[in-house]
Amino acid sequence: xxxxxxxxxxxxxxxxxxxxxxxxxEFSRAxxxxxxxxxxxxxxxxxxxxxxxxxxxxYNVIKCLKNNxxxxxxxxxxxxxxxxxxxxIMKEGLWAxxxxxxEIDSDIAExxxxxxxxxxxxxxxxxxxxxxxxxxxxxxxxxxDVLIVPIGVPPAxxxxxxxxxxxxxxxxxxxxxxxxGSTDLTHYGYNYxxxxxGVGKEAVDWVKSENDKRVVDLMLExxxxxxxxESLINSNACCSGAAATAIAAMKRMGAAKGERLIYTTSxxxxxxxxxxxxxxxxxx
Numbered sequence: 001x002x003x004x005x006x007x008x009x010x011x012x013x014x015x016x017x018x019x020x021x022x023x024x025x026e027f028s029r030a031x032x033x034x035x036x037x038x039x040x041x042x043x044x045x046x047x048x049x050x051x052x053x054x055x056x057x058x059y060n061v062i063k064c065l066k067n068n069x070x071x072x073x074x075x076x077x078x079x080x081x082x083x084x085x086x087x088x089i090m091k092e093g094l095w096a097x098x099x100x101x102x103e104i105d106s107d108i109a110e111x112x113x114x115x116x117x118x119x120x121x122x123x124x125x126x127x128x129x130x131x132x133x134x135x136x137x138x139x140x141x142x143x144x145d146v147l148i149v150p151i152g153v154p155p156a157x158x159x160x161x162x163x164x165x166x167x168x169x170x171x172x173x174x175x176x177x178x179x180x181g182s183t184d185l186t187h188y189g190y191n192y193x194x195x196x197x198g199v200g201k202e203a204v205d206w207v208k209s210e211n212d213k214r215v216v217d218l219m220l221e222x223x224x225x226x227x228x229x230e231s232l233i234n235s236n237a238c239c240s241g242a243a244a245t246a247i248a249a250m251k252r253m254g255a256a257k258g259e260r261l262i263y264t265t266s267x268x269x270x271x272x273x274x275x276x277x278x279x280x281x282x283x284x
Contacts, residue, residue, distance in 0.1 A: 002123030003094040003101055008130050012050040013137060020098040020137050023051055027059040034064035035259040039284040041065050042253045043179030044261075045219055045243055047278035048078065048131040053269055054184070055134075057262045057280035062138045062180070064261065064282045071146060071178040073105040074139050075166050075249065077242035078131030078182035079152025083232070086119045087162065088152030093123045095133075095148065099140040105147035108177075111169040112151070116162055131182040131239055155228045155241035163224075163248030179253070181246025183239035185212045189274025194235055199273045208265065211236045212277040219281060220258040224248045236277075247283070255283040 009015040014023055035041075044061040047054035065071075079088055091109035094101040113120065121127070132150045139146060149166070153159035163179075170177045186207045188194055197203040215236040218227045224244040231240035247258075258281045267275035 001093045001103070003096050004090070004123040004126065006096045006098070006133065007128045008133050009098060012130060012134060013055065015098065017098045023055065024059060024138070024141055027056040030056055031060050031063065032262060035261070035282055035284070037284045040067060041282050041284050042255045043181070043246060043250045043283050045181045045183065045246065045258070045279060045281040046135060047184050047280065048134045048182045049184060049266065049276060049278065051134070053266045054278040057264070057278055058135055059138050061261055061280040061282060062135065062142060065178045066142050069176070070143050071176045073108060073147040073149060073170065073175050073177045074143065074180065075108070075149045075151065075177050076132045076135055076180045076182065077151050077153055077163070077246045078239055079129055079242060080131065080238055081152060081154040081241060083154055083156045085154040087116060087154070087159070088121060089113065089118045090121050090126070090150050095136060095150065097137045097140045099137060100144070102136055102140055102146070102148045105149050105175070107173055108149050108166065108169055108175060112162065112165060115165060131242065135180060135182060153241045153245045155232060155244070157225055157228065159241045159245045160224050160248040163245035164252045167249045167252035179246050179249045181243040183237045183243040185215065185277030185279060186236045187238060187276050189272070191274035204265070204267050204275070207277055212263070212279070215240070216260065216263065216279050219243060219247065220260060222247050222251055222255065222258060222283070224251070250283045258283040
């Protein structure tokens with residue numbers, strides 16, 4: 001099988017196994033407790049900035065999905081898309097990480113392609129995408145034998161059915177899955193042409209306590225259609241289609257609520273007039 005390369009290794013995260021392991025061990029030392037819950041977690045929402053800014057959040061969410069019975073497959077929803085964009089998927093092959101290659105779960109992918117219209121990517125024909133790739137080293141490190149299904153969906157209500165069908169197809173063929181939705185939150189400042197509150201402390205406080213909070217609350221409430229609507233109106237999630245579709249899958253898997261694990265912004269790590277919000281959440 002052909003192997004899709006790691007396009008962002010060496011820039012957004014370390015390119016080699018040793019340096020990746022060192023970063024992950026640092027994230028682990030700075031870990032936060034996983035939510036205490038009787039139910040098994042079915043998935044999470046993760047950010048996708050460079051590991052310097054949001055790697056700790058993504059790692060800790062994925063770590064909280066590890067329990068006594070590892071999944072067969074991780075389904076990862078991502079992609080920066082607009083409402084009229086196509087759906088994207090890899091339906092076979094491998095995707096490289098510094099810890100080794102991850103294999104595509106062709107059974108789930110083929111099931112989706114048979115029902116929905118997708119732009120099918122291959123190891124050599126694809127658009128570079130950080131939203132999914134940045135999660136893959138964490139997944140391979142924590143779940144060495146797991147399969148993956150990488151899916152891009154636009155912020156449109158029609159995408160939600162794909163999430164529901166992922167859960168149903170997996171159940172039908174006896175696959176135990178975990179689901180991730182990859183999105184960053186408000187992109188604020190002159191770099192992003194979004195400055196409704198000017199710059200400075202007022203802007204940072206507004207992003208944290210109002211703009212990001214609205215969409216995060218909707219995620220935790222698992223209100224899938226409102227997540228998409230809110231993001232399109234208030235520009236507070238760059239990949240709301242991915243987040244909402246992942247949550248639709250998690251609802252179909254029996255999840256009833258989400259718990260916020262970590263929220264922060266790039267401003268908290270490196271203050272600047274332009275900054276981005278990040279959240280990590282786990283769903284039960």
